[in-house]
Amino acid sequence: MDVGVRLQSIRKLKGLSQRELAKRAGVTNSTISMIEKNSVSPSISSLKKVLAGIPMSLVEFFSLDVEQDSNTQVVYKANELIDISDGAVTMKLVGKAHPSRAIAFLSETYPPGADTGNEMLNHEGEEAGMLIEGRLELVVGSESYILEKGDSYYFESSKPHRFRNPYDEPAKLISATTPANF
Amino acid sequence: MDVGVRLQSIRKLKGLSQRELAKRAGVTNSTISMIEKNSVSPSISSLKKVLAGIPMSLVEFFSLDVEQDSNTQVVYKANELIDISDGAVTMKLVGKAHPSRAIAFLSETYPPGADTGNEMLNHEGEEAGMLIEGRLELVVGSESYILEKGDSYYFESSKPHRFRNPYDEPAKLISATTPANF
DNA sequence: ACAAACTGTTGTAAATACTGAACGCTATTG
DNA sequence: CAATAGCGTTCAGTATTTACAACAGTTTGT
Numbered sequence: 001m002d003v004g005v006r007l008q009s010i011r012k013l014k015g016l017s018q019r020e021l022a023k024r025a026g027v028t029n030s031t032i033s034m035i036e037k038n039s040v041s042p043s044i045s046s047l048k049k050v051l052a053g054i055p056m057s058l059v060e061f062f063s064l065d066v067e068q069d070s071n072t073q074v075v076y077k078a079n080e081l082i083d084i085s086d087g088a089v090t091m092k093l094v095g096k097a098h099p100s101r102a103i104a105f106l107s108e109t110y111p112p113g114a115d116t117g118n119e120m121l122n123h124e125g126e127e128a129g130m131l132i133e134g135r136l137e138l139v140v141g142s143e144s145y146i147l148e149k150g151d152s153y154y155f156e157s158s159k160p161h162r163f164r165n166p167y168d169e170p171a172k173l174i175s176a177t178t179p180a181n182f
Numbered sequence: 183m184d185v186g187v188r189l190q191s192i193r194k195l196k197g198l199s200q201r202e203l204a205k206r207a208g209v210t211n212s213t214i215s216m217i218e219k220n221s222v223s224p225s226i227s228s229l230k231k232v233l234a235g236i237p238m239s240l241v242e243f244f245s246l247d248v249e250q251d252s253n254t255q256v257v258y259k260a261n262e263l264i265d266i267s268d269g270a271v272t273m274k275l276v277g278k279a280h281p282s283r284a285i286a287f288l289s290e291t292y293p294p295g296a297d298t299g300n301e302m303l304n305h306e307g308e309e310a311g312m313l314i315e316g317r318l319e320l321v322v323g324s325e326s327y328i329l330e331k332g333d334s335y336y337f338e339s340s341k342p343h344r345f346r347n348p349y350d351e352p353a354k355l356i357s358a359t360t361p362a363n364f
Numbered sequence: 365a366c367a368a369a370c371t372g373t374t375g376t377a378a379a380t381a382c383t384g385a386a387c388g389c390t391a392t393t394g
Numbered sequence: 395c396a397a398t399a400g401c402g403t404t405c406a407g408t409a410t411t412t413a414c415a416a417c418a419g420t421t422t423g424t
Contacts, residue, residue: 078332105310150260176358
């Protein structure tokens with residue numbers, strides 16, 4: 001979360017000097033220096049100007065993750081998933097030990113009557129899933145769908161959405177969301 | 183790309199007033215007002231402070247796309263998935279019509295003897311999955327694992343990996359990969 | 365109707381970021 | 395050995411952003 005260090009590593013990765021980047025970006029070299037030393041917190045406009053000289057967007061800049069080469073666990077037995085259940089809905093997360101989680105991969109079970117409630121729109125990402133057992137109702141935006149075994153979905157997480165099981169047998173769903181909000 | 187408009191829409195989405203957000207964020211209301219009117223370009227530190235009051239990260243803030251009303255297909259029936267099978271392995275992709283695919287969400291079937299072959303290390307990204315039926319062997323790096331029904335996995339796509347079904351019943355797998363390489 | 369509590373929008377003064385011109389340093393070149 | 399060109403850092407002055415406080419307008423409650 002260190003803007004200075006982050007900028008410096010990107011700049012060096014691109015093989016640019018402070019002055020070179022400054023020239024391309026249309027700022028002075030001292031600006032770059034001070035930003036990298038965290039002696040100032042740049043304004044959005046000037047950081048944007050600086051990044052334009054790389055070039056790189058603000059999103060890219062902030063989402064750049066400092067790499068980590070963990071030798072983490074790969075396989076998780078059925079009983080090793082971490083339970084993040086919410087109300088009646090059972091949700092089990094794959095990859096508990098994973099550091100830089102990009103996907104939230106879940107096994108979800110909706111007992112009869114279960115409902116996620118009207119989730120607020122979640123700003124980022126996309127999600128997909130497939131129904132493994134039972135039937136389930138999916139509402140995305142103003143549309144309502146009935147999922148049956150083998151059916152799947154894919155939508156932007158930013159749209160308001162909701163899962164509901166109005167039937168009398170449990171529904172089992174496997175889903176993936178990116179980026180992970182857990 | 184308009185910071186002011188962006189902040190305002192998020193704030194209103196959360197049902198906060200300028201003063202309320204200001205209080206939570208530890209800044210003054212005038213700061214919020216001026217940022218939203220684009221009469222200033224806030225510093226990273228103050229924008230970060232403001233967003234903390236929502237709360238929201240800088241990445242989320244900048245990656246929030248304002249309008250995204252793509253009326254693309256949401257639900258895909260079992261027979262609507264597009265088949266990208268490779269050799270003996272059946273692979274069906276969810277969300278064929280989706281424009282900005284971030285996840286490759288697949289339903290895969292490995293008949294007895296099927297093998298993906300030694301896949302080359304696959305760019306960056308991560309993948310996760312869960313076994314729905316049968317048994318399957320997964321090799322990641324130098325490690326080999328046996329997946330049974332309900333077991334799952336999560337690893338960096340950059341590690342060399344391979345799936346194989348040495349058993350005499352078909353194996354069914356649901357997987358998610360990001361970013362999508364299809 | 366009036367007051368109280370809220371909304372967002374301004375000035376002005378204080379705090380912070382940016383520029384331009386130094387500085388010391390290392391490497392390359394004649 | 396200069397001399398030149400590059401590097402990143404620092405300092406004083408200027409430009410911009412922020413806090414504080416006052417403002418007008420709208421809604422809530424008595």
